[in-house]
Every structure is written in structure tokens, then in C-alpha cells.
Amino acid sequence: MSKVLEQLLAFHSSPAICGIKASNLINIKYSDSIYLEIEELNKKYPRLCFYILKRNKDNVLVLVYRKKVLEKKLNEDDNKSFLLEQGYDVSSVDSMLLCLKERMENDDFPHEIGVFLGYDLSDIKAFIKGYACLYVGYWKVYSRVDEKIELFNKYTKCREIVNKMIDKGYPIENFMR
Numbered sequence: 001m002s003k004v005l006e007q008l009l010a011f012h013s014s015p016a017i018c019g020i021k022a023s024n025l026i027n028i029k030y031s032d033s034i035y036l037e038i039e040e041l042n043k044k045y046p047r048l049c050f051y052i053l054k055r056n057k058d059n060v061l062v063l064v065y066r067k068k069v070l071e072k073k074l075n076e077d078d079n080k081s082f083l084l085e086q087g088y089d090v091s092s093v094d095s096m097l098l099c100l101k102e103r104m105e106n107d108d109f110p111h112e113i114g115v116f117l118g119y120d121l122s123d124i125k126a127f128i129k130g131y132a133c134l135y136v137g138y139w140k141v142y143s144r145v146d147e148k149i150e151l152f153n154k155y156t157k158c159r160e161i162v163n164k165m166i167d168k169g170y171p172i173e174n175f176m177r
Helices: 003-017 034-044 067-074 077-085 093-106 121-129 145-167
Strands: 023-029 048-055 059-066
Touching (some): 034 048, 048 067
Antiparallel strands (some): 023 059, 048 059
């Protein structure tokens, strides 16, 4: 893995890599080898997934997640019902990801992407309805602010720890197993 990709993953995807967040998005500069690099990462780290959601001429948008963590989040009854209401095939995680990928081609960020990213469903619905948010962190918060600030602090702490370890020379692979 290139040092640039390692640093991008550490900074933008540590919470997902460590399994404390459903997933993270990472925007990677397009190169002729990016598809091969992603394929190699998926083979090397079977518990982690790197799923290309969208590509344009300059960048590739990749969803980074641990299979079991994302599956648990997407299969929560409320989240599954919401995605079904949005027209998703909820028969499997793969079918939900495929639907998200198709929607990303038509709409840069369909609102329901928040479910995949582990956002609180009540916050996603409040955002869609246009309510005024109470706090902005990893997403816009509309309820239970203190609880979500605590969660955001965990995500930030995770990122800081992973980045410090990488700065000390430890490879990100230590966190990806």
C-alpha cells in the first residue's frame, strides 16, 4: 500500500477500520492503479471492505467498512425500514450497497447515505425535513446532543491514536486485521 493511501486511510477512516463506526468515506485521487489497489486491500483484509461508490475523472469515492459492523447497522429494524421506504432492495448488504452506488451516480449524496455511515436515523430524518440543527460534528445533530458529542469525541480520539501510531512507524495494517 502506498504511503499516501495509508495516510488517507488513517486520517479519514480510522473509526471504521477500528470497528467503532459503521463506515467512513474516503476521496482518493484517481490513478490507473487505484482499482488494483482496492482489490488487493479487499483480498488482504477480509474483515474490512473497500467499496468504490463513485468515480469521476479525478477522484474515486470509497466506502471503508468492517463487514459485520455495517451489516449490523443496516439490519437494525428502523434503518432497514427507512431504506425500504427509500426504494432500496434490503435483502442483503450487497444489494443495499449496489442501490446506494446507483443513486450516487445520479445524486452526489443521497440523504440515506447517512444510514450507511452510521448516523443516527432521527438526525437523518430531521435533516431531510429541514429542521434547524443543534450541533454540527461528524454530522448535523438534531437530538441527544451530549450523547453524540461523546461519540464524536471517540471517533476523533481513534483517529488521533491511529495517526500517532503511524507517525511512530507502525503500519496501518496493524489496525486492519
